[in-house]
Amino acid sequence: MIEAVGLTKRFGAKTAVDQLSFQVKPGHVTGFLGPNGSGKSTTMRMVLGLDRPTSGRVTINGLPFRELPNAQRHVGALLDAKAVHGGRRARTHLLSIAQLSGIPEKRVDEVLGVVGLQDAARQRTKGFSLGMGQRLGIAAALLGDPQVLLFDEPVNGLDPEGILWVRNLMRKLASEGRTVFVSSHLMSEMALTADHLIVIGRGRLLADMSTQDFITHNSAGFARVRAAAGPAADGSDGKTSLATALTRAGGRVLQEPDGALRVTGLELPRVSDLAHEAGVRLWELSPHRASLEEAYMRMTQSSVEYTSTEDPRAELWEPEPLTVPEWEEEAAVTAETAASFFAPPPPGSGRPFLMPGSAADLARGSENTPEEHR
């Protein structure tokens, strides 16, 4: 088991990892998720004794990595697949690691076979593709047949077949009772691979729960409804009349980019009845589930360190003025609205974790401002 308690790492004024506490248990694939720069690699480096924590501690089976007897035989890791001498052949690279750790030569050929590089064994690694490099890194991690495995972005550069292979390999390693800790920023991939998720943003813990619980807590149901173009029966704008009727009936209404409305808090038949009563014809009424990827993006959005700006194209075009109907403001500003869509708590159990930057946090005042999560 890997255990972090109050783990913190500062680089000068930069706090890369901030009071992280979590456990990674054997027999499971634990996904470690977070946006670019959120502190995943730094955390993994501290687990492996490559960076020293500023405060707090992290142990593997109760001991810091550096105090583990014959650590290389118990812990395998893929951190940076490019950290290989380009002039070396793949087999020679693995053989040198094996010899340093007292691992028999036969094992080198075994792992080359496991990762599908047997035919490239005698090629120099500088000619390797990104995907081949990843496979070689995974082979190195498997050399000592370790009980604890860490993989930093193992599917980087792999084709779909390679991604599927890594997914199955992680699951197989966990099913053998090993501790498997895998970092990624791809929520969709982790949802398929990991049983448990640890999500961080700006070095802080955002979620630590089973993948199933994460899905249940974060993929909210909603209805998509689209008013027919043109005026309603009373001559008013159909979409506005519909949104007003839905909001008055207790629904929460948000505008979709394509002009449809996203409604939570009302059953589909009720939406249909309300549209009928308002004299609005519908072109669409359908049930939907917010995707896990979307929930993850919402959760981590205020923790994203590197964000792009719009390309103004040197003022070659004028942005269109934005008109916000009255009902939209009413629906969008309540804390309940955002909280219920972004992170619906399970019935009777309260909120599972904080959603930095959500309207709910803002409504609570300075207690959880986005600034605090930096």
Ligand SMILES: Nc1ncnc2c1ncn2[C@@H]1O[C@H](COP(=O)(O)OP(=O)(O)OP(=O)(O)O)[C@@H](O)[C@H]1O
């Ligand atoms: N040696 C270092 N010196 C200074 N700052 C560092 C150092 N290593 C990491 N950082 C900073 O710490 C923060 C966390 O970086 P880290 O590489 O751990 O994030 P990450 O989640 O692994 O990102 P990515 O998904 O892009 O790989 C970043 O802001 C990074 O610039």
